[in-house]
Amino acid sequence: MKCKLCNFSGKFNKLITLKNFPRSAQYFLKKKDISKDSAITLKVLQCPMCSLVQLNNKPPNNYKDVITAASMTENSKKNLINEFSSIIKKYNLFNSNVVEIGSAKGDFLEVIESCGLNVTGIENSKKSIQISRQKGKNVLQGYLIDGLPTKKKFGLAICNNFLEHQPNIKKFLLEVNTILKPEGYVYFSVPSLKRIVEKSCLYEFVSDHLVYFTKETLRRSFENTGFEVKDIYYKNNENDIVLIGRKRKLLDLSIEKIKMNEILRSLKEYVTKIKNKNLNISIWGAGHRSLAAMSLSKIKEIDFIVDSAVFKQGFYSPILHKKIISPEEFLRSKCDVIILMLPGDYSKQVEKFLKNNQFNGKIIAFKDDVI
Numbered sequence: 001m002k003c004k005l006c007n008f009s010g011k012f013n014k015l016i017t018l019k020n021f022p023r024s025a026q027y028f029l030k031k032k033d034i035s036k037d038s039a040i041t042l043k044v045l046q047c048p049m050c051s052l053v054q055l056n057n058k059p060p061n062n063y064k065d066v067i068t069a070a071s072m073t074e075n076s077k078k079n080l081i082n083e084f085s086s087i088i089k090k091y092n093l094f095n096s097n098v099v100e101i102g103s104a105k106g107d108f109l110e111v112i113e114s115c116g117l118n119v120t121g122i123e124n125s126k127k128s129i130q131i132s133r134q135k136g137k138n139v140l141q142g143y144l145i146d147g148l149p150t151k152k153k154f155g156l157a158i159c160n161n162f163l164e165h166q167p168n169i170k171k172f173l174l175e176v177n178t179i180l181k182p183e184g185y186v187y188f189s190v191p192s193l194k195r196i197v198e199k200s201c202l203y204e205f206v207s208d209h210l211v212y213f214t215k216e217t218l219r220r221s222f223e224n225t226g227f228e229v230k231d232i233y234y235k236n237n238e239n240d241i242v243l244i245g246r247k248r249k250l251l252d253l254s255i256e257k258i259k260m261n262e263i264l265r266s267l268k269e270y271v272t273k274i275k276n277k278n279l280n281i282s283i284w285g286a287g288h289r290s291l292a293a294m295s296l297s298k299i300k301e302i303d304f305i306v307d308s309a310v311f312k313q314g315f316y317s318p319i320l321h322k323k324i325i326s327p328e329e330f331l332r333s334k335c336d337v338i339i340l341m342l343p344g345d346y347s348k349q350v351e352k353f354l355k356n357n358q359f360n361g362k363i364i365a366f367k368d369d370v371i
Contacts, residue, residue, distance in 0.1 A: 001056050003047040004211055005169045005221055012045040015053065018205060024060040025208045026067055042205055044212075050220055052169070053193055053212040059167045060208055064143040065125035066102040066162055072111075080111045083235075084187075087244065088115055091185055091230070096155030099179065101144055102162035106132030109139075112158070122148060144175045153181045159188045161240070164209045173225035177247060186227060186245045190218060195238050218243050264297035267366065271339075275301040279336035284350055286312050286324050290341035293366070295319040306330045306338070331357050341366045 002009045020039045029037055043056045072080075088094060098112050103121025105128050112119040121139035123129050132139040142148050145168070157176050166172045176186060193212040196204045205212070213221070218241055219229050227245035235242050274281045283290060283299075286307035294302070295318065305317055305324045313326045325333075338354070338361055340347040347365045354363060 001045075003050060003052060004054050004167060005052045005217075005224070006047060006050040007170070008047050008049040011048070012056075013048055015044040015046055016202065018042040018044070018202065021205075021207065023207065024062075025206050026060070026062060040207060042207060044205060050217065050224075051214075052217045052221070053214075055205070055207065055210050057207055057210075059165065059210055062125075063165045063167065063208070063210075064146075066104040066123060066128065067125070068104045068107070071105075072107040077107075077111060077114075080108070081114050084111060084115045087187065088117070091244070091246075093117070093156055093185060096185070097152070098156045098158060099154040101157060101159040101176065103132060103137075103139055104128050106135050106137040106139065108158065108160055109137045110135070117156075120150075120152075120154075144179075145171060148179065152179075154179055154184060155181050156185045156187065159186070161189055161191060163188055164190050164211050164213065167210055169211060169221055170225060173221060173227075177226045180247045182247065183249055184247045185230075186222070186247075187242065188218075188222075188245075189235070189240050189242045192234060192238055192241045194234075213241060215241055260296075264293060267293065267339075268297045268299055270364075271297075271299045271301050274337050280334060281337040281339065282306060282330065282333075282335050283322075283339050283341055284330075285341040285346075286317065287341075287343065289343060290366075291317055291319075293341060294322075303335070304330075304333075327353065331359065335361050337362045337364060339364045339366050 001012065019041045021042050023040055040057070044053065045056055046053050094116070096117060098117050098119040100108055100112070100119060100121045103109055103123045106121060109119050109121050109132065119138070121132060121137055122142055122144065123132065123139055124141070124143045126141065129139050129141050140149055157180055159176070163169065163172065180186070190213045191209065193214050196202065196212065215232050219232055222229055222243060222245045226248050228248050229243060229245045231244040233242055234240065271281055280303050281301065282303050282305065283294060284306040286305050286309070300320055302322055305322050306327060307313065307324050308327055312324045315324050316322060317324060338359070340350055340363065342350060351363055
């Protein structure tokens with residue numbers, strides 16, 4: 001068995017084994033099938049790596065569908081509209097196009113529409129889709145991991161008590177990430193493990209719910225799949241946990257690359273200028289930083305590289321193939337210009353060393369942004 005979040009496949013912590021359980025929450029029999037009925041055993045485990053509590057059984061056949069037994073009451077609808085109106089205002093989601101993943105019969109779609117947002121439902125159950133469309137709702141048939149019949153990106157993804165049914169939490173949340181616009185938001189609700197434990201309601205474990213979240217493991221699930229958590233709280237008398245997150249902004253180095261190229265261009269121009277005067281020029285520093293800068297700027301005109309690390313001396317640099325020599329050998333050579341490409345305060349130390357040893361050439365310090 002692999003963890004449904006972190007893919008750990010070693011020894012799990014065995015929490016409890018529950019025997020004589022119904023096959024699933026939606027498993028009902030006709031009278032003629034009673035003789036064929038049999039109980040199942042649930043083994044509740046905890047991953048020692050990410051702490052996620054989960055079952056080791058396979059998901060029921062209908063795990064891709066959202067099955068709701070009762071319709072939403074007017075009071076529940078009113079409370080949800082108030083909750084979402086506050087969320088929309090707090091995170092400035094007024095013009096967001098919304099998707100509900102696992103939209104069932106469309107009750108929650110009505111809530112979102114009541115808040116003034118355009119919303120698309122995604123549901124696998126054809127029966128639920130038919131009911132939703134009879135209500136005039138925009139619902140697509142499909143299951144997130146199998147691929148959706150739209151390339152549209154959304155500003156907000158909603159998922160109500162559906163994540164706990166998924167056999168692969170990480171894969172599911174990564175797919176959610178892909179359908180969001182840059183810095184798009186998520187609103188997810190899941191049943192809370194805290195109440196089950198505190199109230200000793202172990203009969204609330206069910207084969208349909210493959211995972212059981214705490215605030216900590218729910219947070220970790222999203223943080224490990226490209227989201228930053230903006231808020232997490234209990235609702236419905238701590239029966240459920242709600243997480244609001246935002247798709248993590250990825251680093252963009254395009255401007256920094258332009259700046260780096262300008263720095264390297266100036267380095268190249270300076271070295272070329274010195275060589276055009278028939279002067280000798282070398283680099284002090286064979287660290288990874290200086291070797292990369294030399295290679296990227298293609299300063300083949302340098303004569304050699306100086307470094308005090310004995311294990312580097314006598315070897316040649318990659319790409320440019322310049323010999324690395326000791327400080328003592330450098331002092332014996334004829335060099336007109338030395339460029340110090342060293343981190344921190346090492347440049348000052350080397351400059352002092354050179355002056356103390358009567359180096360008469362020009363000393364140039366190469367900083368991060370200027371020569």
